[in-house]
Amino acid sequence: MKILIVDDETNIRELMHRYLHLDGIDSDCAENGLSAQRMLKDELYDACLIDLKMPGMDGNSLIEWIRSEGFRMPIIMVSAHGEISDAVSALKQGAQDYIVKPFDPEELVIRLKKLVEAQNLRNLVENETRNTTVDDKQIFVGESPSIRKIKDLVARIAETNSTVLITGESGTGKEVVARDIHNSSLVKGGPFVAINIGGVPENLLESELFGYEKGAFTGAANRKTGMFELASGGTLFLDEIGDMPLSLQVKILRVLQDKRITRLGGTDPMPINARIIAATNKDVEQMVREGKFREDLFYRLNVVRISIPPLRERREDIPLLAAGILRRFNRQMGHRVEGFTSEALSMLTSHDFFGNVRELENILERAVIFSDTPEIQVEDLDLRGSVSMRTHDKEKEETKIDLSDGKSLKDVEIDTIIRALHRWEGNRTRAAQELGISRRTLINKIAENNLNL
Ligand SMILES: Nc1ncnc2c1ncn2[C@@H]1O[C@H](COP(=O)(O)OP(=O)(O)OP(=O)(O)O)[C@@H](O)[C@H]1O
Ligand SMILES: [Mg+2]
Numbered sequence: 392m393k394i395l396i397v398d399d400e401t402n403i404r405e406l407m408h409r410y411l412h413l414d415g416i417d418s419d420c421a422e423n424g425l426s427a428q429r430m431l432k433d434e435l436y437d438a439c440l441i442d443l444k445m446p447g448m449d450g451n452s453l454i455e456w457i458r459s460e461g462f463r464m465p466i467i468m469v470s471a472h473g474e475i476s477d478a479v480s481a482l483k484q485g486a487q488d489y490i491v492k493p494f495d496p497e498e499l500v501i502r503l504k505k506l507v508e509a510q511n512l513r514n515l516v517e518n519e520t521r522n523t524t525v526d527d528k529q530i531f532v533g534e535s536p537s538i539r540k541i542k543d544l545v546a547r548i549a550e551t552n553s554t555v556l557i558t559g560e561s562g563t564g565k566e567v568v569a570r571d572i573h574n575s576s577l578v579k580g581g582p583f584v585a586i587n588i589g590g591v592p593e594n595l596l597e598s599e600l601f602g603y604e605k606g607a608f609t610g611a612a613n614r615k616t617g618m619f620e621l622a623s624g625g626t627l628f629l630d631e632i633g634d635m636p637l638s639l640q641v642k643i644l645r646v647l648q649d650k651r652i653t654r655l656g657g658t659d660p661m662p663i664n665a666r667i668i669a670a671t672n673k674d675v676e677q678m679v680r681e682g683k684f685r686e687d688l689f690y691r692l693n694v695v696r697i698s699i700p701p702l703r704e705r706r707e708d709i710p711l712l713a714a715g716i717l718r719r720f721n722r723q724m725g726h727r728v729e730g731f732t733s734e735a736l737s738m739l740t741s742h743d744f745f746g747n748v749r750e751l752e753n754i755l756e757r758a759v760i761f762s763d764t765p766e767i768q769v770e771d772l773d774l775r776g777s778v779s780m781r782t783h784d785k786e787k788e789e790t791k792i793d794l795s796d797g798k799s800l801k802d803v804e805i806d807t808i809i810r811a812l813h814r815w816e817g818n819r820t821r822a823a824q825e826l827g828i829s830r831r832t833l834i835n836k837i838a839e840n841n842l843n844l
Pocket of ligand 2: 565566630
């Protein structure tokens with residue numbers, strides 16, 4: 392931590408320098424605004440202590456310059472008795488705090504450390520969320536009865552701090568809803584911190600969530616702030632909660648109950664005040680029955696439940712979603728596609744979208760790129776990625792007839808696999824999904840039966 396002290400009085404500069412040094416804090420001194428400007432351009436400072444009254448450039452003008460240059464470090468304004476009203480104007484100018492001379496050195500150090508820590512935390516959170524907050528402030532689109540109900544619910548829980556569990560198939564908009572809740576909540580000014588439980592290696596998950604103290608284990612060279620702490624004053628979004636290992640589920644439960652966390656290797660529990668939203672595309676109730684998800688944690692999370700229906704059960708939302716997505720792609724790609732032909736639109740609304748809104752997005756992204764007409768045509772829409780429910784059912788019918796024909800089960804199995812692969816143009820992942828088996832099982836079966844595909 393390095394501090395810049397700006398004061399025209401030599402003895403005050405030296406006094407502050409010495410106090411800080413006693414606490415192990417490094418500092419440089421400048422005797423006026425001009426040399427402060429020079430030093431700020433040469434060196435990274437974690438905070439500035441600036442005297443209000445100085446000959447030449449005064450403290451307020453220096454703060455104004457610092458902010459206009461884009462420096463974001465915290466600033467403490469130092470003023471004498473009787474200058475309090477000036478100090479207040481300094482706060483407006485962009486200082487975070489002020490102290491009055493003569494000051495208590497201990498208090499100065501405490502305030503300084505607090506401000507620097509808060510700033511470090513803010514920087515971290517901004518890094519985490521940079522990619523998602525700037526352009527993607529997405530609104531939750533939909534006018535179907537089920538989506539209206541969800542919007543009502545979101546409005547009703549806005550002023551509460553209740554834990555929310557969002558469920559729904561992949562691509563239905565669980566994260567969109569989570570952000571929506573955050574943006575309409577009392578903590579909307581705070582950070583929205585998202586962690587994808589399934590995306591973090593299991594052995595790192597605990598330290599990601601709880602953070603650790605320096606030296607907590609080999610390799611812990613510095614203190615790490617955990618997600619619970621980062622989300623303080625805001626929302627913590629625990630995405631894919633169904634992937635949480637049982638051993639960690641206990642620990643999460645404890646945090647939710649005690650509203651305190653202890654960093655790994657730490658001793659003092661710290662209060663946490665983040666709102667918790669969890670989401671999963673798994674059937675949690677089923678997982679609870681199977682003993683894969685703790686019942687007590689489930690009840691803790693399931694205080695408010697939002698289940699988002701699949702897109703094929705609310706087809707009336709498809710045109711609205713498609714229009715919104717089109718606008719976004721036009722903007723992002725600099726295209727000017729005006730809309731859809733009525734045939735194209737009716738084709739979209741009758742499609743089943745097993746990948747839900749995400750699939751719709753993928754199809755439209757491709758359409759916008761390849762379309763060379765003002766409106767998207769049927770030919771621009773590549774819906775092969777998914778079969779409609781109707782053909783799906785028809786295939787099943789045929790399979791049944793095959794069985795009654797006296798074919799062996801094995802034949803039927805091989806037949807079914809070939810058909811699925813054929814429908815998905817050899818895409819094994821998709822075919823396996825449709826058949827309800829893992830990709831690996833499918834590949835094994837292909838090898839087992841010598842299916843030359
Ligand atoms: N109602 C909606 N309005 C606008 N955009 C939506 C809506 N629902 C989904 N989307 C968009 O669809 C995509 C998928 O949404 P999201 O990531 O929230 O889904 P998810 O349910 O979290 O999926 P997964 O389970 O795969 O993580 C995103 O790009 C999102 O912007
Ligand atoms: Mg998601």
